[in-house]
Amino acid sequence: MYIYQQKDWPEFSFDQAKISPLLAEVARLQGRLFGRTEALGFASAEEAVLQILTQDVVKTSEIENEPLNSDLVRSSIARRLGIDIGGLKPVDRNVEAIVEVVLDATSNYDAALTGERLFAWHAALFPAGRSGMQKITVGKWRDLQSGEMQVVSGPYGREKIHYQAPSYEHIDEEMNHFIKWFNHNNAIDPVIKAAIAHFWFVTIHPFDDGNGRIARVISDMSLSICEKTPQRFYSMSLQIQKERKQYYEILEKCQKGNLDITDWIEWFLHCMKRAIIASDEILANIMQKAKFWRINAEESFNNRQKIIINLLLEGFEGKLTSSKWAKITKSSQDTALRDINDLLNRQILVKSDAGGRSTDYQLK
Numbered sequence: 001m002y003i004y005q006q007k008d009w010p011e012f013s014f015d016q017a018k019i020s021p022l023l024a025e026v027a028r029l030q031g032r033l034f035g036r037t038e039a040l041g042f043a044s045a046e047e048a049v050l051q052i053l054t055q056d057v058v059k060t061s062e063i064e065n066e067p068l069n070s071d072l073v074r075s076s077i078a079r080r081l082g083i084d085i086g087g088l089k090p091v092d093r094n095v096e097a098i099v100e101v102v103l104d105a106t107s108n109y110d111a112a113l114t115g116e117r118l119f120a121w122h123a124a125l126f127p128a129g130r131s132g133m134q135k136i137t138v139g140k141w142r143d144l145q146s147g148e149m150q151v152v153s154g155p156y157g158r159e160k161i162h163y164q165a166p167s168y169e170h171i172d173e174e175m176n177h178f179i180k181w182f183n184h185n186n187a188i189d190p191v192i193k194a195a196i197a198h199f200w201f202v203t204i205h206p207f208d209d210g211n212g213r214i215a216r217v218i219s220d221m222s223l224s225i226c227e228k229t230p231q232r233f234y235s236m237s238l239q240i241q242k243e244r245k246q247y248y249e250i251l252e253k254c255q256k257g258n259l260d261i262t263d264w265i266e267w268f269l270h271c272m273k274r275a276i277i278a279s280d281e282i283l284a285n286i287m288q289k290a291k292f293w294r295i296n297a298e299e300s301f302n303n304r305q306k307i308i309i310n311l312l313l314e315g316f317e318g319k320l321t322s323s324k325w326a327k328i329t330k331s332s333q334d335t336a337l338r339d340i341n342d343l344l345n346r347q348i349l350v351k352s353d354a355g356g357r358s359t360d361y362q363l364k
Helices: 016-038 042-063 070-081 093-109 116-125 168-185 190-205 211-227 234-241 244-254 261-293 302-313 322-329 333-345
Strands: 150-153 159-163 349-351 361-363
Touching: 016 190, 016 261, 016 349, 042 093, 042 211, 042 234, 070 190, 070 361, 093 116, 093 150, 116 211, 116 302, 150 211, 150 234, 150 361, 159 244, 190 211, 190 261, 234 244, 234 261, 234 302, 244 261, 244 302, 261 302, 261 333, 302 333, 302 361, 322 333
Parallel strands: none
Antiparallel strands: 150 159, 349 361
16 A cells, blocks of 8 residues: 555654654754854855755756756856856756756745746756657646556566556645645754655655656755755755665655655655765865965966866866876866976975876875
């Protein structure tokens, strides 16, 4: 029996004694995180928000096997938030759409959630009215033409049904109930509310496609309400993407059986805890970056050097060689070597012990 077939649906229950210590730990981590962000300064806080939102948009789409170019996402967010990152890239409609939805939910977190708002989000995600090559119902709840809404895996002829959502005839009633609860039920802890909202929405599965992405957006909106700020300093979608297998497993488990969703809420809180802890590394890099430029404020750097230094400060993957320098900055090998030698002479870069082509460089 699916959870929505229970007589008392959707009167969810959970073990408060089991959840409370974990909820307190999450609240402590939230407080510590926001204490650290207050010390960032305006420019660094902007950069942190830009990095976190970029990760959030990219990863919520990745969970649904919809890869996006992170540079284009970053450009789109920067443009909309008025953040100067230099060299903004032209962005396609697919990127703009999910950015619009995420920013509407978090920047306008204090506006009511309505059916029309959800329809607008859904229409933005599927501007062509198709999911891949399949035509879908866009900007309204799924209907008779949608057929049964099932979550299925496996090859054709040997499919496994993981979940079957409520029939389309009940969607209107289900969503009216959900929206009313989301807008008016403020007695519940807001973090628990974010967990329940995520689970409840994705269980109803009101759209032909995009339900997971919109459920995570609703969850982010609820967390913004909780924290009373549009600024996001940690990414639940990034953490969910890392734990994607467990995410789908816990959803499937809790969508069957009784109305006790303790296991889901516990998983959500653990995921949120790990998301906040992961953001510490981002903030540490940004603070290190700000410190570097403050210490070297009187030094002169060309644009190529600034690009590479920022990449190193942000955690450059792999080893920086002269050929990589030339490729990244679109310069010749000779120009790259001149830039590098200039920084070596000023003791801003140091080189590895390896010689020849395998020589790589690091910030001192």
